[in-house]
Amino acid sequence: xxxxxxxxDHPEATGTSLLQQAFDSEVFRQQGHQLVDRxxxxxxxxxxxxxxxxxxxxxxxELRQEWQQLLADPLPISFVELTExxxxxSIHLHHPRCCGHQVAPPAPITALAELFSALLNNxxxxxxxxxxxxxxxxxxxxxxxxxxxxxxxxxxxLTSGGSLGNLTGLLAARRERGGRDVWEESTCGLPMAVMVxxxxxxxxxxxxxxxGLGSQGLIKLPVNERxxxxxxxxxxxxxxxxxxxxxxxxxxxxxxxxSTGAYDPLPEIGEFAKKNGLWFHxxxxxxxxxxxxxxxRHLLQGxxxxxxxxxxxxxxxxxxxxxxxxxxxxxxxxxxxxSQKASYLLPEQQQVPWQDIAxxxxxxxxxxxxxxxxxxxxxxxxxxxxxxxxxxxxxSRDFAxxxxxxxxxxxxxxxxxxxxxxxxxxxxxxxxxxxxxxxRLRRQLVAHGRFYIVQTTIAGEIYxxxxxxxPFTNLNDLQELLAEIRHFGRLVCRQENQGKx
Numbered sequence: 001x002x003x004x005x006x007x008x009d010h011p012e013a014t015g016t017s018l019l020q021q022a023f024d025s026e027v028f029r030q031q032g033h034q035l036v037d038r039x040x041x042x043x044x045x046x047x048x049x050x051x052x053x054x055x056x057x058x059x060x061x062e063l064r065q066e067w068q069q070l071l072a073d074p075l076p077i078s079f080v081e082l083t084e085x086x087x088x089x090s091i092h093l094h095h096p097r098c099c100g101h102q103v104a105p106p107a108p109i110t111a112l113a114e115l116f117s118a119l120l121n122n123x124x125x126x127x128x129x130x131x132x133x134x135x136x137x138x139x140x141x142x143x144x145x146x147x148x149x150x151x152x153x154x155x156x157x158l159t160s161g162g163s164l165g166n167l168t169g170l171l172a173a174r175r176e177r178g179g180r181d182v183w184e185e186s187t188c189g190l191p192m193a194v195m196v197x198x199x200x201x202x203x204x205x206x207x208x209x210x211x212g213l214g215s216q217g218l219i220k221l222p223v224n225e226r227x228x229x230x231x232x233x234x235x236x237x238x239x240x241x242x243x244x245x246x247x248x249x250x251x252x253x254x255x256x257x258x259s260t261g262a263y264d265p266l267p268e269i270g271e272f273a274k275k276n277g278l279w280f281h282x283x284x285x286x287x288x289x290x291x292x293x294x295x296x297r298h299l300l301q302g303x304x305x306x307x308x309x310x311x312x313x314x315x316x317x318x319x320x321x322x323x324x325x326x327x328x329x330x331x332x333x334x335x336x337x338x339s340q341k342a343s344y345l346l347p348e349q350q351q352v353p354w355q356d357i358a359x360x361x362x363x364x365x366x367x368x369x370x371x372x373x374x375x376x377x378x379x380x381x382x383x384x385x386x387x388x389x390x391x392x393x394x395x396s397r398d399f400a401x402x403x404x405x406x407x408x409x410x411x412x413x414x415x416x417x418x419x420x421x422x423x424x425x426x427x428x429x430x431x432x433x434x435x436x437x438x439x440r441l442r443r444q445l446v447a448h449g450r451f452y453i454v455q456t457t458i459a460g461e462i463y464x465x466x467x468x469x470x471p472f473t474n475l476n477d478l479q480e481l482l483a484e485i486r487h488f489g490r491l492v493c494r495q496e497n498q499g500k501x
Contacts, residue, residue, distance in 0.1 A: 031079050033114075038080075042087060043108065047472055053449025054095045056088060063089065064201035080272040090094075091452060096473040097481070099466040100452045102258065102286050103421075106320040111380050114320055123365040127355035133368035134355055143377075144311065145327050148291050149304040155331025157361045158323055158369040162285035163203035164362055165310035165324040166252075168205050170194065172308055172328065172337050173250035173279035183338070193217045193246040196236060197229045197264060199257040201283060219248070225287050226413055227260050227458070229253065231268035238276060250279035255300055256287035259456045259465070261396075261417030263287060266302030274305075282309040285324065287417050289316035292385035299416060305329070313373055315469075316418075317385055323369040334360040385457050386420045392418040392468045399466070399478050406482065412458050418468040421456060424485050428493055435462035441488040448488070 021027070033337075070077070092098055093105040096184040122130035124137070125237070134369050137158050147155040159165050174182060178192060192213055198220045199408050208217050219241050241248050249274050253264040268284065273280035282288075282303055288311035290296040291303070308328050313319040328334060338360065358364045376384065396415040401407045403422050412421035413474060423438045425431075439462050441457055464485070466478075 001075070032067070034080060035083060036103075038083060039108075043094060047096070048094050049096055049477075054098045055091045055100075055446055055449055055452040057447045057449060059090065077347070086412065094470065096470050096477050097451045098470060099468055099473065100454045102315050102467050103321065103469065104314055104316065104318050105470050106314075107318040107376055107380065107384070108131045109375050110372040113375040117368040117371050120368070122368055124368060125356075125358040125364045125366075127353070127357075128346070130368065133371065134357060136368065136374050137357065137370035138354070140373045140377075141327065143324060144325055144472070147382075148288070148300075148309075148327070150327065150329060151333050153333055154327055154329055156325055156327035157334065158366075158422075159326055159361055159363060160366060160369075161314075161322045162201070162310050162312050162322070162324050163206065165285065165326045166201070166203050166283055166311075167207040167210060167360060168309060168326045169281045169308035169328075170204070170211060170250065170252075170339065172209060172333050173281060176307075176333060176336050177249035177277070179247070179277045191216070191246050193241055193248050195221055195234070195241075195248060195251040196221045197221050197252065197254050197257065198223050199227050199254060199259055199262060200252060201254075201258045201285070203462070204283065206251055216246070216269075217421075223262075226416075227262040228256060229264045230267060231265055231272060236270045248276075248278060250281055252283060253289075253306075254282045255282050255284040255303060256417045256419075258286065259419075260421050260458065261287065261412055261419030262413070262416055263299045263416050266300065266305075268302075270302045270305040273307075274379050278309045280305065280365075282306040285310050285312040286315045288312075289385055289389050290417070292382070293389040293393065294386065294426075295390050308333075313369075316389055317373070318376065318388060319372045323372065337473070388471050390421070391471050392473075395468050395473065395475070395478075396420050396466075398475055399468070402475065402478065402482075408486070409482070412463045420466045420468070421458060422465045423461075424461045426486075426487050426489060426493075429489075437489070437492060438462055438464055440492045441485060444488045444491060445484055448484075451484055453481070 016024075091100075093103060098105075117133075122133045124130040124133050127134050141156045141158065145156070157168070159168060173194070174192065178190065180190060182190070194204075194213065194217060197219060209215075211217075219237060221237060222233055224230050229434055238248055250267060252267045253266055254262060255266060256263045270280050272278075279286055284300070284303065288300065288303070288309065290299050306329060308326065311317075311325045311327075312323065313323040357366075396418045399420055400411055400415050403411045403420075408424060408426050409422055409475040410425050412423070415421075423434055424441065425434050429437045439455060440455060442464060445451060445453065454465050454467075455462055457463070468482075
């Protein structure tokens with residue numbers, strides 16, 4: 001039979017029911033072809049630096065009102081119109097001039113894996129409702145643990161993002177080093193604390209507060225001029241915390257930090273943790289993939305000794321959000337983090353079956369996260385990770401060299417990863433105003449749309465921040481960015497002078 005048109009006709013007009021319309025396989029086939037064709041054209045354009053805004057800036061209230069009105073409008077809109085509208089209003093991660101946050105431009109095959117997973121919708125709570133997804137997850141985790149140099153017996157889970165991953169690792173720390181079964185007996189009366197870098201991701205502090213440790217349970221560790229934890233101060237910090245009655249259970253290291261891409265000295269921190277009986281957790285959500293690069297895996301020396309670690313596939317491994325690996329050096333920890341009865345789903349057994357994943361994670365229902373990784377590995381190959389990491393890490397160093405040769409720019413810190421922090425410091429702007437000046441020029445640059453960059457605060461000062469996530473960004477793009485920054489800097493200065501008149 002000929003395919004039905006997926007146009008604007010409502011089911012009432014065609015005589016079909018809403019359910020028949022929604023599940024019509026021929027409509028799905030036609031819409032699927034239209035979508036893939038459009039996205040392939042889009043990918044072709046954007047990777048060749050098509051002349052449209054990288055970040056099509058609109059005021060949030062204005063855009064929200066537009067979509068509220070669209071939803072309230074009783075008239076239908078076609079699938080093609082709706083997807084085109086979304087393309088026009090979204091940030092374009094595949095554009096080589098998109099250098100903002102730590103989110104990967106996904107390899108197209110991983111997007112197809114997401115489509116496949118979404119339609120099958122296997123929920124992954126227990127083996128029976130996600131058999132293939134369950135064993136794929138275990139296979140991917142085993143492969144990753146081996147590539148990171150972890151010992152046999154390591155195991156883990158996939159979860160929805162680094163924030164949940166860090167929380168899971170710290171829950172394990174509380175279970176293994178807390179001295180009490182807090183799952184059954186609560187944390188009341190236990191002044192537990194965790195040592196973390198002053199540059200740690202906010203999700204670590206949030207996890208500790210979710211766990212009930214409060215602000216007093218967060219011991220911030222000083223960093224050096226490269227924004228790395230200072231291992232020579234760890235003993236002093238630990239003794240001071242214990243003198244205040246805190247029960248220190250863990251230490252968290254960055255590999256690398258979100259703000260500047262700094263890698264903490266993992267061997268020294270790991271040795272300190274082992275000596276003092278602390279749980280050693282490494283937040284490698286962004287920088288853990290450097291393990292795949294022969295040029296940069298030295299940054300992760302000592303990672304294999306972590307008691308727990310997290311790595312995001314949606315950051316430096318070219319997968320769409322979300323997919324985070326949480327790995328434990330001792331895989332049996334998984335069976336002890338969560339102990340809860342749910343007889344309708346997880347019948348009590350003396351031998352806990354490995355295949356019922358909901359026993360070992362905060363989530364019950366979750367997507368087949370391992371599928372996109374498996375698809376990328378088997379259709380493209382593991383070498384893509386080495387090529388990708390090496391390319392963007394190399395580019396960050398090349399760009400830092402360019403910045404150091406420009407008299408009106410200042411590099412905040414030598415990049416270790418693919419994150420470069422710097423600011424524009426022209427002579428006509430007083431030193432005390434450099435931070436606000438850079439913030440103002442960034443707002444205008446982003447509104448203009450040719451580039452997307454962000455800002456961060458280092459030692460109380462505002463800096464511009466690039467995360468070079470796109471493997472097709474090159475030095476020519478970054479030279480053009482510097483020209484744009486100078487242009488908008490001059491504009492900010494003119495506006496400032498006019499305001500004084």
